[in-house]
Amino acid sequence: GDSVTQMEGPVTLSEEAFLTINCTYTATGYPSLFWYVQYPGEGLQLLLKATKADDKGSNKGFEATYRKETTSFHLEKGSVQVSDSAVYFCALSGRDDKIIFGKGTRLHILP
Amino acid sequence: KAGVTQTPRYLIKTRGQQVTLSCSPISGHRSVSWYQQTPGQGLQFLFEYFSETQRNKGNFPGRFSGRQFSNSRSEMNVSTLELGDSALYLCASSLVGADGEAFFGQGTRLTVV
Numbered sequence: 001g002d003s004v005t006q007m008e009g010p011v012t013l014s015e016e017a018f019l020t021i022n023c024t025y026t027a028t029g030y031p032s033l034f035w036y037v038q039y040p041g042e043g044l045q046l047l048l049k050a051t052k053a054d055d056k057g058s059n060k061g062f063e064a065t066y067r068k069e070t071t072s073f074h075l076e077k078g079s080v081q082v083s084d085s086a087v088y089f090c091a092l093s094g095r096d097d098k099i100i101f102g103k104g105t106r107l108h109i110l111p
Numbered sequence: 112k113a114g115v116t117q118t119p120r121y122l123i124k125t126r127g128q129q130v131t132l133s134c135s136p137i138s139g140h141r142s143v144s145w146y147q148q149t150p151g152q153g154l155q156f157l158f159e160y161f162s163e164t165q166r167n168k169g170n171f172p173g174r175f176s177g178r179q180f181s182n183s184r185s186e187m188n189v190s191t192l193e194l195g196d197s198a199l200y201l202c203a204s205s206l207v208g209a210d211g212e213a214f215f216g217q218g219t220r221l222t223v224v
Contacts, residue, residue: 032212034212036215041217042217042218043115043117043201043215043216043217043218044201044203044213044215045215046212046213046214049212089154093212096166096167097142097159097166097167097205097207098144098156098159098167099144099156099203099213100156101146101153101154101156102153103153103154104153104154
């Protein structure tokens with residue numbers, strides 16, 4: 001079945017460092033891909049999405065490109081802030097509209 | 112536009128009891144999904160309802176059930192609670208065909224003692 005694998009956390013970085021969180025997927029067909037973010041005590045919020053190969057999703061300085069050849073959707077940000085500390089989930093939505101999530105990566109940004 | 116509303120936010124129950132959680136989706140959204148989130152297992156899909164019908168189901172025992180009403184509001188029920196059912200239960204609503212984008216509520220934190 002469909003699945004999402006993302007890098008284990010926690011990831012700890014200093015403010016203004018470059019961020020990459022790796023995400024790969026297995027799916028039949030052409031899924032839509034998402035990154036969600038969960039701040040402490042809250043539900044998940046959509047951060048960005050891409051619906052077809054080579055699409056780039058971007059929001060709040062974060063970017064991810066849908067790479068069909070490597071089945072990847074890595075999250076990147078050029079300069080992280082303390083306020084980016086959260087848990088990040090990579091996800092896909094397949095033909096049945098069911099969303100499959102990765103296990104999440106906790107990100108800590110140090111001032 | 113109001114977001115997804117889950118009630119209650121917090122619950123403490125005793126082993127063996129049952130519990131009902133409620134979710135009101137965004138107006139116009141007819142698909143409602145439920146997830147269980149725990150530190151060990153991450154986010155696990157429970158089930159999805161669309162137009163009052165269960166459309167998808169995850170790998171949870173029959174103690175976990177749900178339903179959806181004609182106004183798209185949904186409830187999930189857990190019977191014969193076990194300690195391992197302690198978790199954050201998240202509800203998400205979406206527009207079918209909208210590339211699967213889901214909008215989440217803040218969740219219900221269930222503690223079983």
